[in-house]
Amino acid sequence: MRRSLRGALPAALLAAGLLGAWELYVDAAGVEEDLLPAPHAVASALWDNRGLVWSNFTVTAEQVVLGLTLALACGLALAVAIHLSPLLRRAVYPLAVGSQAVPIPVIGVLLVFWWGFGVFPKLVVIALICFFPVLVTTVDGLASVDPEQPKLLRTLDASRWQAFRFAELPAALPAALSGARIALAVGVIGAFIAETSTPTTSAYSGLGREIISDAGSGLQTPRAYAATVVLFAFAIACFYALALAERRLAPWAVQSRGDTR
């Protein structure tokens, strides 16, 4: 416990330094609060609106977690299919790359037309944004097995499935988890895009739609920053949760990197 506290010290010091500089800048330059609220104003906005922020946060967090899960499932399944079939690789890979260029708001309304005002179209948006890093890293990971390894496995009488299960799948796991970390980093912003590009009828529509999009219109800027701080912390927490998962699922990879995270 003491070690992990000491590990967090550099980040805490840097954050404190940045916050101090921000506070000083706002004070000294006399920036208006609607343009850039000082940290103390953000903190008090967070406290004053804690109920509203929390209710919307749970909506957003649920979307991020479910959307990432969907992205992981699709990315992994597609990676395995591409790995096993050169035909699928030629057919699917270019389209997967192209899908990353689609501006989501263009299709947001279409998704709602197909699946209604519930949470599902939002998950699709997040998954569309997040599956790609998982796909690319996993495809590379599956192909990272030593080219001599299949020969050895064949003389041990391994079937294609067994070669996959004993060699290729475990070899791809660390790569897939790296992909998941990248996906997570874009997943939180993906949730914001999902919320602002698909209309909803639920009571709380998430931090993105409910609070942060107000900042653009000059309304409630400190509150929008407060919501951003919450997302900031959420992304960090998820990232470390994934690092923890990697330690459990792929300890050999963590070891060989000499990773002490």
Place this chain on the structure above:
Amino acid sequence: MPTELQSRLQPASRPVVAARGADVALEHVSRSYRSGDGAEVRALADVSLHAAGGELLAVVGPSGCGKSTLLELICGLQSPDGGSIACPPAVLMPQRDLLLPWLSALDNAGLALRIAGLSRAQARARAGALFAELGLDGFQRARPSELSGGMRQRVAFLRTLLAGKPLLCLDEPFGALDAITRGEMQAWLAGALAREPRTVVLVTHDVEEAILLADRVAVLSPRPGRVTAQLEVEIERPRARTDAEVVALRERALSALAMGASA
């Protein structure tokens, strides 16, 4: 009469092979392949080799003489362009150990058993029973990255043995080890094979290693590999590198190698 060790080494799902194994016979085998730039490379030309069941045949030759191709042909990973190969089911121990980094030493050793359909617990029990005999006791749970080069080769050899095949194809098994460890591993392999007789084709560039371990040594020429000499090694075991007979035979093999290279 199979020993207890032998009976433990037979996977339950496979028919029990004769302890001495079957004969290996390659007749006029040739093999070519296309290199990266499209040129045809003749790896082996008219190679005839024989090993009786239970014998250790060593194949020595300069690098790039098609030794690894020879083993892949015997293991059925490639087919010859010409000639015929008759041999029992073979298992390959590749040059690099190719242990799976995510498995413990014990699970790597028992990989063939898992592939044969045994449960993890059964495979561990069978492999674990041999760990002490092969000098690996205490390292059951270690990952390959935590093992020394010599230990990794032992685990790889145990994996090869536990495949339960009558013919072992060893491709430069000790090539990557330092001289001291290599000497230890040669003695260890001789001991392991004395306890657990199999037919073995050992490919090496180390003439001394071949003579210390083999019943018969075939010398290959540079590419395309052809057999330039066959030496019977009728020296009592255990052999030492300083024995007069070993030294004399080593000189004969080295001059056969040199003649093959200049021919």
